[in-house]
Amino acid sequence: MKGSMKKKLSAACAALLASALLCACGGSYTYTTGDVDWYSTYSKDEKIIKDTYYYSDDWFSDRPEKDNEELALASMQLTASAVTGDENGTGAAFLKSMGFEETGSSDFASTDPDDFNYIWGRKTLDDGTSLVAVAVQSSSPDMSVKNKGWKQNFTVNGDISEGEHYAYAKAVDRMIDGIADLGTGDKVKYWITGQSRGGAIANVLAAHLPEKLGDKNAGVFAYTFEAPATVDEENAGSGGYKYIHNYLCSDDFVTMIPGWGMTRYGDTHELTDKKRDEGLADELRALGSDAADHKMRIVVQKDADRLAANITAAIPSRADYSKTRTDKVTAADGTVHEITYTYQDSLVRLMDFVFSGSGEPGDSPLSKLMSRKDDVMDSASHLAEGSKLANAGRDPSAEYWTAAEGLYKVMQETGSAGQLTEEELYTILCLAAPVLIEFPEGGSEPSYDLLTDVAGYSDDLTYSHQFDTLVARLKLLAPEPK
DSSP: OHHHHHHHHHHHHHHHHHHHHHHHHTTTOOOEEEEEEEEOSSOSSOOEEEEEEEEOGGGGGSOTTSOOHHHHHHHHHHHHHOSOOOTTSHHHHHHHHTTOSEEEEOOTTOOOTTOOOEEEEEEEOTTSOEEEEEEEOOOOSOHHHHHHHHHHHHOOOOSSOTTBOHHHHHHHHHHHHHHHHTOOSSOEEEEEEEETHHHHHHHHHHHHHHHHHTOTTOEEEEEEESOOOOBOGGGSOSSTTTTEEEEEOTTOGGGGOSOTTOBOSSEEEEOOOTTGGGGHHHHHHHHTOGGGGOOOOTTHHHHHHHHHHHHHHHSOSHHHHTOOEEEEEEOTTSOEEEEEEOHHHHHHHHHHHHTOSOSSTTOSHHHHHHTOHHHHHHHHHHHHHHHHHHHTTSOOHHHHHHHHHHHHHHHHHTTOOSSOOHHHHHHHHHHHHHHHOBOOTTOOSOBOHHHHHHHHOHHHHTGGGSHHHHHHHHHHHSOOOO
16 A cells, blocks of 8 residues: 555656656647748848747746746747737737737827837637737837937936836836726736837836736736836846846947946846857848848947947936036137037937938938038048047037038038037037047047947947847747747
């Protein structure tokens, strides 16, 4: 009798152990597979990537605090597909393919500077739980959406942020009631995702959603990618947001801003891996991405770090970013200009300039300006002279004004002067000069290396930020189960 009981107990223990091992490696998951189309942010011609996916409802039986790399991959694919609110668009089609019975979207046509767009899906799991998926829009072929997004990125300070990035917090405040109302029944779980600005908004949304639902233990599964910082470190909480998983590439400059010790809610997971990235080009080629043939320079990490350090040196604190400044500038003709500004307002206005136009190659005001390279370099020489004066502790404003006058004249001649005034251009150059023009230690002559790298190698600096690269890296991290 005792021997029989021991055998039964041993068999039970073995079964429990096998079950635990299967759960730990994902072997107990039941998967569905299918096709998903998503928007390539690397391609210049609004290319759609034809991809495959695997998905499991069983992922949501795990604790949200568990980092699930398979769920991370599906989250990034959903984010990449969610670029429009079309009821038959790629995002809605992907949700329906994964079994979400209902889909919808926010107002994707909104031009409200404090608004943002998202798609959602809702399904009922086998145990009766209502699963709500929310993908915050990260990119779009629409230039007005890009403009609004970048203006939000740079609007860090405001009147209601309470330690959080103002624009992200305000966006979440506007939509969290609607998201909470998507949950139906007694048991509800949420799948929240987004990339870049969308990832930042998803990060704040996920942090506040349990409180809005009245359940601090609500089942929120949040996965963000390449998100800028969202909250001051002292307001981020200590370990209370383990259900938020932030995937970051260490060479992506976007993840280093705004700076000033700001961070994100939740845990951080490094996505770059030197050994795994050896297969990145092949994975991109299999996806049909134009990024497959991109040859990365080895100094990208160094450039990103230098940019972040120079911005912090120029704007040493978050409060300094929105501090009101007044410059009295005497132009070469003796005219005195009194200019009042903040760096935050200047950078927001710069976004109007950069992201205006139709989006067609060469049509943006910035492209038109850069097409006059010789004239631009003439102005850059005055910017360098101003930087030398500032480095010597003298007033650089007259040289910066001359540089602004020169650039503004080119903008007028190319028909791209509508988005910025001469004064606004001056305020932008006051920040750009110390950030992009450096002085080697102990030297008096400026170095243009960083300026050249930023202007000439923008594809390198944004390579790890692209949908294509992120999906490919996640596919290498979480290959389809056999």
